[in-house]
Amino acid sequence: MPTTKAIRMSTAVHRSSPRHSALPGRVRRALWRILPLIGGLHAYIGWRLLPALDLGTAGLTLAVGGLVLSTVLVPLGLLARFLAVRQALADRLSWLGGLAMGLFSSVLVLTVLRDIAGLVADAPSLARPTAIAVLGLASLFTLVGYVNARRVAGVVRVDVPLAGLPKDLEGFTIVQLSDIHVGPTIKGDYVQAIVDRVNQLDADLVAITGDVVDGSVEQLRAHTAPLGSLRSRHGSYIVTGNHEYYSGATAWMREFERIGLHGLHNSHVVISHRGARFVLAGVTDFSAGAFDTAQASDPVAALAGSPPELRRILLAHQPRSASAAEAAGFDLQLSGHTHGGQFWPWNFFVPLQQPFTAGLHRLGRLTVYTSRGTGYWGPPKRFGAPSEITVLRLVSA
Structure with missing residues (x-):
């Protein structure tokens, strides 16, 4: 079931553009409005998890790059089929965007729950284990969810x-x-x-x-x-x-x-x-x-x-x-x-x-x-x- 934002964007595309045309103006404007929100939520995840993980310079660079990539892929997964690209490429972009959206959704929810739990029980020693748990559980949910979705x-x-x-x-x-x-x-x-x-x-x-x-x-x-x-x-x-x-x-x-x-x-x-x-x-x-x-x-x-x-x-x-x-x-x-x-x-x-x-x-x-x-x-x-x-x-x- 799509979100209201996704519905509005999809509706605008259907009314305004033929197959594989450039994104129409209304969709571009909607995309520019939603990107800061998606980017902000990814920034929140990075702010709450990355310091606790203590990844070092190289690891932190990769993690930030992953968050940026996910920020781009999530809306792209919804809109790829409307881009002026070959159908096969559009489908691959939709696959990547869909997987990114599913993982991002679980990481975001678990990060929020981790922060709520932290307000109740302030335990600095648990910061790193709980951050790892968020990523581990989100990955598990996404993997199991993928298998469940793709089977008949x-x-x-x-x-x-x-x-x-x-x-x-x-x-x-x-x-x-x-x-x-x-x-x-x-x-x-x-x-x-x-x-x-x-x-x-x-x-x-x-x-x-x-x-x-x-x-x-x-x-x-x-x-x-x-x-x-x-x-x-x-x-x-x-x-x-x-x-x-x-x-x-x-x-x-x-x-x-x-x-x-x-x-x-x-x-x-x-x-x-x-x-x-x-x-x-x-x-x-x-x-x-x-x-x-x-x-x-x-x-x-x-x-x-x-x-x-x-x-x-x-x-x-x-x-x-x-x-x-x-x-x-x-x-x-x-x-x-x-x-x-x-x-x-x-x-x-x-x-x-x-x-x-x-x-x-x-x-x-x-x-x-x-x-x-x-x-x-x-x-x-x-x-x-x-x-x-x-x-x-x-x-x-």
């Missing part, structure tokens, strides 16, 4: 109780994918591995709840192509996430339809299964109206004309669509967006923006399931929030 998402099975569920829908399975983020570091082989795992699950239906891509159709169509081979009894359905709007949502939804996915834009279909029926609806991303007012998310419109007596399931990228979904009369909402925080401690900050971080929750009559996501965004790092391919089984409440 595990299968998570969840029973979803719904009141009034018809007997013939008992045990109906929906496989949910979310937040794959095909882009600079996630390519076709990663997507194919996900598809292969899903196709072993004998699903009744596949639901993809947005943020599939980080890049244009031209750049990534070959890497998203495996999604067209997803297999289930009733097909694969998809809704937009916020990242589709950074990458050209209209073009992407045409491409997804072309490869066989069914897009739900504030609309619904009626699924018939063994003599029973239910409504499957989808809304555009919660933020879509900021990009195109005609695409504003509308759960009421998504239900228009649907049989009122049937159970209603909504695909909505962001959990914060839940209030409107509950008011519209939905029984179940499937969402993603949060990544479950992706790596510690950002899971504690998700509730500042979203009502749910991960898992199964209730809001009035509405049941909401929030996926931790099937890929990752930014740093190739998952720590304390593993990715998932979710098998949701409908059961009677």
Whole structure:
């Protein structure tokens, strides 16, 4: 889940520049605003850790050089794909920037915690050991997080109780994918591995709840192509996430339809299964109206004309669509967006923006399931929030 700053920068790029153009003026200005902040946080790390490490002149020079390099790589990891360079080079820069961002994030958090602990217990003799511990733990978190991020998402099975569920829908399975983020570091082989795992699950239906891509159709169509081979009894359905709007949502939804996915834009279909029926609806991303007012998310419109007596399931990228979904009369909402925080401690900050971080929750009559996501965004790092391919089984409440 990107930060607000990253979202604004990415949005500015999408609106202002074609593929591989020079950075537009608004993005350059945003970059110059964010660089001092990133530089200041790196300077804080250096100020708090380097004196305690007693590295000597050569070691101190290398450490300062590393901090400067990280200061450059962190924003570069977000913006590399927009630079006027070859795609392969842009991807390598994104890899380096993502790894730097993940390591920097953990070092920063642990340095802050070290300083807070130092206020409580002033122990000068522990300065060097705790500084070493910060670097060691941050490196461990980053390494473990990398392994977790790059392996194929595990299968998570969840029973979803719904009141009034018809007997013939008992045990109906929906496989949910979310937040794959095909882009600079996630390519076709990663997507194919996900598809292969899903196709072993004998699903009744596949639901993809947005943020599939980080890049244009031209750049990534070959890497998203495996999604067209997803297999289930009733097909694969998809809704937009916020990242589709950074990458050209209209073009992407045409491409997804072309490869066989069914897009739900504030609309619904009626699924018939063994003599029973239910409504499957989808809304555009919660933020879509900021990009195109005609695409504003509308759960009421998504239900228009649907049989009122049937159970209603909504695909909505962001959990914060839940209030409107509950008011519209939905029984179940499937969402993603949060990544479950992706790596510690950002899971504690998700509730500042979203009502749910991960898992199964209730809001009035509405049941909401929030996926931790099937890929990752930014740093190739998952720590304390593993990715998932979710098998949701409908059961009677």
